[in-house]
Amino acid sequence: MLDSLQRLGEFSLDVFAKLGRANLFFLQALAGAPEMILRPGLLIRQLYMVGVLSILLISLSGFFVGMVLGLQGYNVLSDFGAEESLGVMIAASLVRELGPVVTALLFSGRAGSALTAEIGLMKATEQLSGMEMMAVDPMRRIVAPRLYAGILAMPLLSAMFTYIGIQGGYLVGVPLLGVDEGSFWSQMQSSIDFHEDIVNGIIKSIVFGIIVTWIAVFEGYDCIPTSEGVSRATTHSVVYSAFAVLGSDFILTALMFGE
Amino acid sequence: MEAVRDNESLYNHCKMTENRMDSSTDTVVQIRGLVFDRGRRRIFDGVDMNIRRGSITAIMGPSGTGKTTLLKLIGGQLRPKEGEILVDGEPVHRLSRRRLYLLRRRMGMLFQTGALLTDLNVFENVAFPLREHTDLPNSIIRTLVLMKLEAVGLRGARALMPAELSGGMARRVALARAIALDPMMIMYDEPFTGQDPISMGVLVKLIKTLNHALGLTSIVVSHDVQETASISDYIYVISEGKVVGEGTPQQLQHTDSPWVRQFMDGLPDGPVPFHYPAPDYHKDLLQC
Ligand SMILES: Nc1ncnc2c1ncn2[C@@H]1O[C@H](COP(=O)(O)OP(=O)(O)O)[C@@H](O)[C@H]1O
Ligand SMILES: [Mg+2]
Numbered sequence: 001m002l003d004s005l006q007r008l009g010e011f012s013l014d015v016f017a018k019l020g021r022a023n024l025f026f027l028q029a030l031a032g033a034p035e036m037i038l039r040p041g042l043l044i045r046q047l048y049m050v051g052v053l054s055i056l057l058i059s060l061s062g063f064f065v066g067m068v069l070g071l072q073g074y075n076v077l078s079d080f081g082a083e084e085s086l087g088v089m090i091a092a093s094l095v096r097e098l099g100p101v102v103t104a105l106l107f108s109g110r111a112g113s114a115l116t117a118e119i120g121l122m123k124a125t126e127q128l129s130g131m132e133m134m135a136v137d138p139m140r141r142i143v144a145p146r147l148y149a150g151i152l153a154m155p156l157l158s159a160m161f162t163y164i165g166i167q168g169g170y171l172v173g174v175p176l177l178g179v180d181e182g183s184f185w186s187q188m189q190s191s192i193d194f195h196e197d198i199v200n201g202i203i204k205s206i207v208f209g210i211i212v213t214w215i216a217v218f219e220g221y222d223c224i225p226t227s228e229g230v231s232r233a234t235t236h237s238v239v240y241s242a243f244a245v246l247g248s249d250f251i252l253t254a255l256m257f258g259e
Numbered sequence: 260m261e262a263v264r265d266n267e268s269l270y271n272h273c274k275m276t277e278n279r280m281d282s283s284t285d286t287v288v289q290i291r292g293l294v295f296d297r298g299r300r301r302i303f304d305g306v307d308m309n310i311r312r313g314s315i316t317a318i319m320g321p322s323g324t325g326k327t328t329l330l331k332l333i334g335g336q337l338r339p340k341e342g343e344i345l346v347d348g349e350p351v352h353r354l355s356r357r358r359l360y361l362l363r364r365r366m367g368m369l370f371q372t373g374a375l376l377t378d379l380n381v382f383e384n385v386a387f388p389l390r391e392h393t394d395l396p397n398s399i400i401r402t403l404v405l406m407k408l409e410a411v412g413l414r415g416a417r418a419l420m421p422a423e424l425s426g427g428m429a430r431r432v433a434l435a436r437a438i439a440l441d442p443m444m445i446m447y448d449e450p451f452t453g454q455d456p457i458s459m460g461v462l463v464k465l466i467k468t469l470n471h472a473l474g475l476t477s478i479v480v481s482h483d484v485q486e487t488a489s490i491s492d493y494i495y496v497i498s499e500g501k502v503v504g505e506g507t508p509q510q511l512q513h514t515d516s517p518w519v520r521q522f523m524d525g526l527p528d529g530p531v532p533f534h535y536p537a538p539d540y541h542k543d544l545l546q547c
Contacts, residue, residue, distance in 0.1 A: 122377075130374030133334050134388045134436075135363040141391075 022218050025143075029217065032137075032144025042145040050111040050146070050213075051153030055160065057110050058103060062161035065098060066090065066168025073169070074177050083179045087188035090169035095192060095201045096257075099162035101249055104208035107154055108241035112216035115146055116237035119220025120230035128221075143217050150216070154209025155202055162201070200256045207248060212241045285312045287444055287476045288333055293342035295325070295332060302328055304500035306342075310444075315470050315477040317491035319484065319522070320498050321531075326480040327371070329497075330446045333478070334368055335359045347443065364392060367437030367445040371452065373429035375421040375436075381408070382417040385436045392440065407435040410472075411465060427458025434465065444476035445469075451483040459483075463490055484523055496522060 036043045073089045119142065122128050128138040166188075173179045192198070216237045223233035288310040295303040302325040310316045320326055331337045332344055335351040344351050349362055375384050385404045389395060395403070408414040411431040421429060430450060437445050447466065451459050467490045470477045481487040488494065488508040496504035496511070496519050504511060504519035511523055521529030537543065 125372055125377070126370040126374040127376055129331070129336060130368070130370055130376075130433075132336055133363055133366065133368040134391070134440075135360040136388070136391045137360075 018222070021222060022214070025218050025221065026147075026214055028139050029143045029147045032140035033148070035140045036145060036148055042141070043148055046145045046149035047153060050107075050115065050149050051157065054107060054110045054153070054157055057106055058157045058161050059164050061102065061106055062099075062164035063168040065102060065161075066094065066165030066170075067172045069093060069098075069165070070169040070172030070177070074173060074179065083173075083177075084183035085187055086169070086173045086179050087184035088191045090173070091166055091188045091192050092197065094162045094165045094169075095197045097249070097253075099165065100158045100201055100204035100208055101245060103158040103161045103205065104154065104212050104245045105242055107150075107157060107209075108212045108216065108238055108245070111150065111153070112212050112241055113234050113238050115150070115213070115216040116220040116223075116234045117230060119143070119146070119217055120223040120225075120233045123221065123223060124225040124227065124230055126225075143221060147213050147217050150213025151206070151209045154212065155205040158201070158205035158208075196257075200252075203256075204249065204252055207252065208245050211244045211248060215241045215244060286310065287312045287347055288478070289343070289345040290333075291343040291345075293332070293344065294340045295328065295337070296340055297328070301500055303332075303339075306497065306500070306502055308495055308502070310476060310478060311493070312476050313470075313474065314492040315466065315479060315490055317487045317494045318478065318480045319482055319487060319494060319496050321482065321522070324497055324499070326497070327448055330368065330448055330478070330480060333446065334363065334366060364388075364440050365443045367440075367442040369430065369433050369437055369445065369447045369450060371448045373421070373426075373433040375424075375429055375433055377421050379421075380417070381413065381419050381421070381424070381432050384421065384432060385439055388436065388439045403439065404435075407439055408432075410438070410469065411435045412461075425458070427454050427461065430454075430458075430462060431465065434469070438469065438473060438475075441473070442475070444478065446478045446480070448480050449482070450479065451481055451486050459486060466490060484525060488523075498522075 069090045070086065073086050074083060077083050077086055077089065119128075122138075122142065128142070131138045131141060170184065174181045174184055219233040219237040219240070220230075223229045286309050288308065290306055290308040293303045293306040294301070306329075308318075318326055318329060328337065332339055333346060333351065335346075335354065338352045346362060347365070349358070351359065351362065354362065375381075376387065379387065382404055385407055386400050389400050389403060393400075405414055405417070408417060411434050413428060413431055413435065416424070416428065416432070421432070424432065434445075450462050450466065454462065463486050466477060466479065469475060479487055479491060488511075491508060493507060494505065494511055495502055498518065504514055504516055506514070511519060514520065514523075518530045520526075521531060527533050
């Protein structure tokens with residue numbers, strides 16, 4: 001009994017120490033901004049690695065999610081004779097929820113895990129220590145460009161996912177299932193509010209971008225520098241990101257649409 | 260600009276930089292009463308060391324005694340719990356970040372694995388510190404990099420990626436990188452471990468010639484007794500957080516500490532027993 005209490009205490013101490021380290025880490029990495037302006041090449045290269053290389057995955061997934069939304073939405077809406085609202089339904093779900101959330105989850109699996117593994121491996125092979133000994137701060141040279149690249153890439157990828165998803169839903173709904181094209185688009189246009197829906201969706205994608213990339217680079221930087229440690233950190237990175245994204249999505253949704 | 264190829268001019272070039280940095284003391288690293296803990300475990304418990312300018316000093320001890328940790332303490336990557344570490348007269352653990360980074364430009368460190376940046380080729384790895392810390396034009400960087408690579412015999416390997424190098428070559432590239440900024444001292448972390456006899460011989464010779472040609476101070480951490488003793492001017496043997504023996508290689512050959520004897524001669528049994536503590540063998544077998 002006393003033993004398990006002690007273990008619980010140690011565990012919570014570990015968790016809080018880690019949270020503290022993560023916060024400090026985040027601030028230090030953000031402080032690497034001036035370097036990014038002086039040497040834009042570092043940032044551009046990372047934007048390519050985390051952003052451009054995720055485009056194919058994000059577009060394909062967006063397309064499929066949109067098509068599924070088209071099918072399922074049509075099934076439900078046609079029971080009420082409301083097929084014309086299919087466009088609104090697809091657009092609202094994508095803009096408000098699925099766009100930012102699914103993109104964040106995919107992004108964490110594709111780019112986040114790669115970031116964790118890359119940084120963890122650099123730590124395990126002493127490349128980070130080596131840089132420090134060469135008087136180069138790995139926080140600025142390695143971590144900051146990756147963090148900023150992830151934060152910048154995520155909203156763009158989410159917008160792409162949403163756009164392609166709507167096209168996928170259109171493809172299934174209009175040419176395939178015969179929903180009227182005019183009402184599909186006009187209802188969507190009149191019901192989707194710029195502030196209420198689009199801006200909130202963008203805010204979500206920015207928040208998720210910060211969360212996912214932060215977790216990814218921190219897990220890599222904080223990993224136990226062995227091959228086992230790196231693989232565990234990579235798993236943690238994806239798992240924690242998923243939890244953090246879904247949890248914060250609930251909070252954000254409650255704040256934005258909760259009235 | 261014409262590439263400087265022969266060793267003579269390399270020697271002069273580096274000698275000049277060295278003289279500029281020469282300070283009055285002849286001790287480069289001074290460690291006083293060093294205490295350091297890792298969690299609950301005490302790694303160092305009152306260690307004193309002096310590392311003379313221009314010498315090759317070996318630090319030997321069994322695996323896990325904290326040799327790598329000691330180098331990281333000297334490099335300012337870890338902070339001592341108690342005690343002082345002066346590098347070139349400056350207390351590393353009390354320097355501001357900026358001063359520490361300036362000091363580190365004058366220290367080279369060779370990590371156990373080489374620690375080459377895996378996404379850059381050999382040339383760019385050696386050029387890395389120059390590009391990070393200087394605004395030299397490309398032509399001069401090229402000349403400097405080729406000089407450093409020539410010094411370790413790998414000028415021809417400049418286009419290879421780290422993954423294509425053998426262990427010995429990777430360490431030589433890392434060595435070229437460590438001398439890129441003309442440091443006053445180099446720390447080698449187990450440079451010989453896992454090397455075949457030929458690359459071992461090459462590394463032994465390189466450490467010695469570079470130390471003399473470039474007027475460096477070298478700290479070699481190792482448990483390869485013969486190779487290390489053959490090139491070092493002074494040896495510290497550490498175990499269980501303390502310096503258990505020190506002296507020139509000759510002095511240590513004739514030490515009367517049985518522990519140091521066992522370590523230097525590589526005997527399987529002695530004060531450090533062959534058997535990990537266990538209950539009586541016969542009783543253990545007959546149980547069950
Ligand atoms: N990052 C770390 N965290 C906790 N303990 C460590 C860490 N690095 C090394 N140690 C421990 O410190 C001791 C000394 O390690 P090290 O300096 O690598 O020894 P050596 O280089 O002599 O083999 C070892 O017992 C090791 O387990
Ligand atoms: Mg070691």
